Amino acid sequence: xxxxxxxxxxxxxxxAVLLIAVLIPQVITSPSIMQILILTLFYAYLTSSWNLVGxxxxxxxxxxSAFIGIGAYTSTILYLHYGLSPWFGMLAGGVLAAVIGxxxxxxxxxxxxxxxxxxTMAFGEGLRVxxxxxxxxxxxxxxxxRGLLINLTxxxxxxxxxxxxxxxxxxxxxxxxxxxLITWLLMRSKxxxxxxxxxxxxxxxxxxxxxxPRYKVMAMAISCxxxxxxxxxxxxxxxxxxxxxxxxxxxxxxxxxxxLIGGRGTILGPVLGALLLxxxxxxxxxxxxxxxxxxxxxxxxxILILVMIFQPRGIQEPLTRLYxxxxxxxxxx
Amino acid sequence: xxxxxxxxxFKRFGGLVAVxxxxxxxxxxxxxxxxxxxxxxKTTLFNCIAGAFPPSEGKIVFEGSEIGGKKPHQICxxxxxxxxxxxxxxxxxxxxxxxxxxxxxKTNRRVEAEAKAIKVLEFLQxxxxxxxxxxxxxxxxxxxxxxxxxxxxxxxxxxxDEVMAGLRFSEIEVMIELLKKIRAAGVTLVIVExxxxxxxxxxxxxxxxxxxxxxxxxxxxEIAQNQEVIKAYLGDDYVxxxx
Amino acid sequence: MSGTALLYxxxxxxxxxxxxxxxxxxxxxxxxxxxxVGLTLIFGVLKVINFAHGSILMVGMYxxxxxxxxxxxxxxxxxxxxxxLMFYFGYFMQQFVIEPVFKVEKxxxxxxxxxxxxxxxxxxxxxxxxxxxxAKYRVVHTSVTGKLFELPGDIYLLQPKVYGFIxxxxxxxxxxxxxxTTLMGKAIRATSLDRDAASLMGVNQYKIYRTAFGIGTAVTxxxxxxxxxxxxxxxxxxxxxxxxxxxxxxxxxxxxxPGAILGGIIVGIIESVGxxxxxxxxxxxVIYGLFLLLLFIKPTGLFGSKHDF
Numbered sequence: 001x002x003x004x005x006x007x008x009x010x011x012x013x014x015x016a017v018l019l020i021a022v023l024i025p026q027v028i029t030s031p032s033i034m035q036i037l038i039l040t041l042f043y044a045y046l047t048s049s050w051n052l053v054g055x056x057x058x059x060x061x062x063x064x065s066a067f068i069g070i071g072a073y074t075s076t077i078l079y080l081h082y083g084l085s086p087w088f089g090m091l092a093g094g095v096l097a098a099v100i101g102x103x104x105x106x107x108x109x110x111x112x113x114x115x116x117x118x119x120t121m122a123f124g125e126g127l128r129v130x131x132x133x134x135x136x137x138x139x140x141x142x143x144x145x146r147g148l149l150i151n152l153t154x155x156x157x158x159x160x161x162x163x164x165x166x167x168x169x170x171x172x173x174x175x176x177x178x179x180x181l182i183t184w185l186l187m188r189s190k191x192x193x194x195x196x197x198x199x200x201x202x203x204x205x206x207x208x209x210x211x212x213p214r215y216k217v218m219a220m221a222i223s224c225x226x227x228x229x230x231x232x233x234x235x236x237x238x239x240x241x242x243x244x245x246x247x248x249x250x251x252x253x254x255x256x257x258x259x260l261i262g263g264r265g266t267i268l269g270p271v272l273g274a275l276l277l278x279x280x281x282x283x284x285x286x287x288x289x290x291x292x293x294x295x296x297x298x299x300x301x302x303i304l305i306l307v308m309i310f311q312p313r314g315i316q317e318p319l320t321r322l323y324x325x326x327x328x329x330x331x332x333x
Numbered sequence: 334x335x336x337x338x339x340x341x342x343f344k345r346f347g348g349l350v351a352v353x354x355x356x357x358x359x360x361x362x363x364x365x366x367x368x369x370x371x372x373x374x375k376t377t378l379f380n381c382i383a384g385a386f387p388p389s390e391g392k393i394v395f396e397g398s399e400i401g402g403k404k405p406h407q408i409c410x411x412x413x414x415x416x417x418x419x420x421x422x423x424x425x426x427x428x429x430x431x432x433x434x435x436x437x438x439k440t441n442r443r444v445e446a447e448a449k450a451i452k453v454l455e456f457l458q459x460x461x462x463x464x465x466x467x468x469x470x471x472x473x474x475x476x477x478x479x480x481x482x483x484x485x486x487x488x489x490x491x492x493x494d495e496v497m498a499g500l501r502f503s504e505i506e507v508m509i510e511l512l513k514k515i516r517a518a519g520v521t522l523v524i525v526e527x528x529x530x531x532x533x534x535x536x537x538x539x540x541x542x543x544x545x546x547x548x549x550x551x552x553x554x555e556i557a558q559n560q561e562v563i564k565a566y567l568g569d570d571y572v573x574x575x576x
Numbered sequence: 577m578s579g580t581a582l583l584y585x586x587x588x589x590x591x592x593x594x595x596x597x598x599x600x601x602x603x604x605x606x607x608x609x610x611x612x613v614g615l616t617l618i619f620g621v622l623k624v625i626n627f628a629h630g631s632i633l634m635v636g637m638y639x640x641x642x643x644x645x646x647x648x649x650x651x652x653x654x655x656x657x658x659x660x661l662m663f664y665f666g667y668f669m670q671q672f673v674i675e676p677v678f679k680v681e682k683x684x685x686x687x688x689x690x691x692x693x694x695x696x697x698x699x700x701x702x703x704x705x706x707x708x709x710x711a712k713y714r715v716v717h718t719s720v721t722g723k724l725f726e727l728p729g730d731i732y733l734l735q736p737k738v739y740g741f742i743x744x745x746x747x748x749x750x751x752x753x754x755x756x757t758t759l760m761g762k763a764i765r766a767t768s769l770d771r772d773a774a775s776l777m778g779v780n781q782y783k784i785y786r787t788a789f790g791i792g793t794a795v796t797x798x799x800x801x802x803x804x805x806x807x808x809x810x811x812x813x814x815x816x817x818x819x820x821x822x823x824x825x826x827x828x829x830x831x832x833x834p835g836a837i838l839g840g841i842i843v844g845i846i847e848s849v850g851x852x853x854x855x856x857x858x859x860x861x862v863i864y865g866l867f868l869l870l871l872f873i874k875p876t877g878l879f880g881s882k883h884d885f
Binding site: 054058059060104107108111112113114115117118119121122123125126129130132133249253256257260264292294295297298300301302304305308309312 | 619623625673676677680688689691692693695696697698699700702703704706707811815819822823826830855857858860861864865867868871872875
C-alpha cells in the first residue's frame, strides 16, 4: 500500500484509473451495462465498508445487510412521511445504524469471534423476519413484505432522484472514493495500527496498552454508518425495495465473499473483488441462469474455495505483484 | 517508596492454588529475578501482576496505586509492560510496524510513534531488520522484537517472561548485555528465567517460588547457597551436607 | 354449579392442550438438538463454525429420501447406510476442502477464512442439489409417516417424532461413551482442549480433525434420517435448521453435546408452546430475540466452559 502512494509512477497510474472511471459514463450508453457498473461500484463500496470490521479488526460480521436495510428504510420513511430530503435521511440512517452496530458490538466483540459472527447473522435474519411481519411502526408505514415505493419526481437533486444513470454512477463512485480515502487515512493512524494489532493477537495487543474491544466497537460504528449510506443509495436508485431485496443473508454473505476473494484487510482488495465477481455474477446469471438455475452460485463457491486455498490473501496479492513487475519493466527499458 | 509491592497474593484455579501467599517488593531501577522449577507459579504470578487475570486475594500496588484486577491495557498505560513466554508477534506485519504499535501508547501521531520505534530498534541493535515481516524472523530475533515492542511503550517497569529460553549460549550473552543497557536507561526489570547463568549475572535480588509459594529470597550469592532452593530444584537426594 | 363445572372442564381441556404441545415441543426439540450435535462437536474440536452444516443435513435428508424411495425399506433401516456414508462424506470434505485452507491459517486462533470457506461449501451443495433434484418439495411415504401414538387424555404424538426422540438419546449416549472411553474419543477431547499440547503428545491433529468432522456429519446424517419420515426435502431445507442449530449451540454452550440437546429441547418447547399464542413467524422472532439477549447476559450458554470464549 505504501508503495502505491509514494512513487511517482503510482500516482500517474492512480490518476489514469480515476480518469477512466470518470469518463466511462460519457462513452458507455447502454443502460444495462451502466447498471452492471453501478452495481459493481455499489458492492465495492459495501465491501470496503465491511472491510473496516471484517478485514482490519479481524472479526467476521455476517449481518451487514441489516445495516443496508436500516439505511434504506430510515431515509425512505423520513422522506415519505416528513418530506425530509433523502440526503439528510441518509445521514440519519447512518447514525442509527452506527448506534445499533455499537449496541450489538459491545457485548459480543469482547467474546470469541464465533459469537460475533453468529450474533450479527441472527440480527440480520431477525431484522428481516421482523420487517416482513410489520406493516406499521406507530404512524409510520413499513408495508411488511411488500416493501416501500418512492414516488417519482423526475430530475431533482434535493429528492436524490435523477433520470440519467450517469448521475447515480457518479454518486456511488464518489462514495467509493470517500470510503477508500477514509480507509487509507485510518490505516495510517493510531486507530488503524491498534485495530490491526488487536485483530492479529488480542492478548499481545492488550499488553501494549490497547483496549481491543473498544477499538473493534469503534470500527463497527464507522463500518455500519457507511454501510447504511449504501441502503439509501439503493432505495433512491431503484425507487422501490422490499425486505428480501436488501435484508437477509444472501447480501451479507456476498459482501464477505467479495472481501475474501479480493483480499480481506487490504485497501484495494474489496474493489478488485467486486470488479471480478459482480460482472461474473451478472453474466453467469444471464447466460446460465436459464439452463442451470443456481449454477452462478456454485461457481461463486468454487472460486471462493480455490482462491482461499491457492491465494489466501486474495487476488489483490498476485495482481499487485504483476503491477510491480510491469512497472519495473517499464522503468528498466 | 517501592515501585511495585505485591502483598499476600493468592491465585486459585478451582481447587488448585497456583500462587500461594506471595509477597515481594521491587525498588526503583532494580533488576529482580524470579526463579523456580516448572509449574512453580511464576508465569501465573506475572499474569496476575500484568492483569491477564485478577488475583484471588491480596494486593498489588504499583507506584502507590492498587492495580490488582485492572485490565492488561490499563496496567500497560500506567507504565508496567510485559513480554510473553511464548512470543506473540503480529506475524503478518513488519518489525517496524510491530514496534510502532507499542510506541503509540505515548503518542497519537504516527510520525512520532515511528520515530520512537526506530530509536528503540536502534537501541536494541535490530534496526537493520525493520522492514522484515515478523513471521520471517528467527526465534532470537522474535524474542528481541517482543522486548522492543514492550520497551516502545516507555514503561517504568518491564516484566520479562523467559526472554532467554531457547537461545544459544552466545545469544544469551548478547541478551544479558541488552538487559543491562535497558536498566541503565532507567527501566526497572523483573525477570522470570530458567537460565541460572543469566539470572545470577543480572539480578540484584532473587525470589524463589516452589508449588506457588515463596521458599527463599536474597542476593544471588545467598540463593546459590540456600539448601531449600537446591532441594526444590534437584530433589532431596542431591542435598549434600557441606563440611 | 353447572357453570363452575363447565369452567373446570374448559380448564382441563386447556391443560391437556398445553401438555400436548409441551410434549410435542420436547420431541421436536430433541430432534433439533440432534441436528445441532454435529455442529457443536465440530466447533469444539476445530474452533470453526461450520456454516455448511445445514447443507450437510440436506445431503443427509436426500440420501435417506432416496434410500427409502428406491427400495421401499423401513425408514429407520436407512440409518446403517446413510450414517457411514455421511461419515466419509464429512471426512473427505475436511481432508480435501477445509484442511488445505486450515493449514494456511494454522497459527490463527480463529480461522476466519475457514469459516467463509464453509459458507462456500454451503452455496455449492445447496445449488448443486437445486440443479440435480430441482426446487420441488419431496415427501416420502413410509410405514410411520403420519401415524400417531395415542396417550390417555386425548393426547396424540406423531410416531416418527417419538422415534426421533429415542434415537437422539441413544446416539447422544453412544457419542458420550465414545468420547469418554475410546482412544480416538480421548484424542478428540484432548485436541479440543488444547490443540498444540495434544499434537505435542503425538496426536496427529489433522487426522483428529477429519475424524471429528466425519462424526459430526454422520450424526447430522442420522438427524436427516430421523427427519425424512415427517419433513419434506428440498434443496434449501438446510438453512431453516442451520440458523436454529447456531442458536441452539450458543444456548447450550459452544462445544457442549448435552448442551446442544438441552438447547434444542428449549427451542422446541418455545416453538410449540408459542405456536398456541402467536403466528409461527413471531415465535421465530422470539427465538432470535432470546438468542441476542443471551449473548448480552450469559454468552457461555448453559454448559459452555468459561475458558472457551
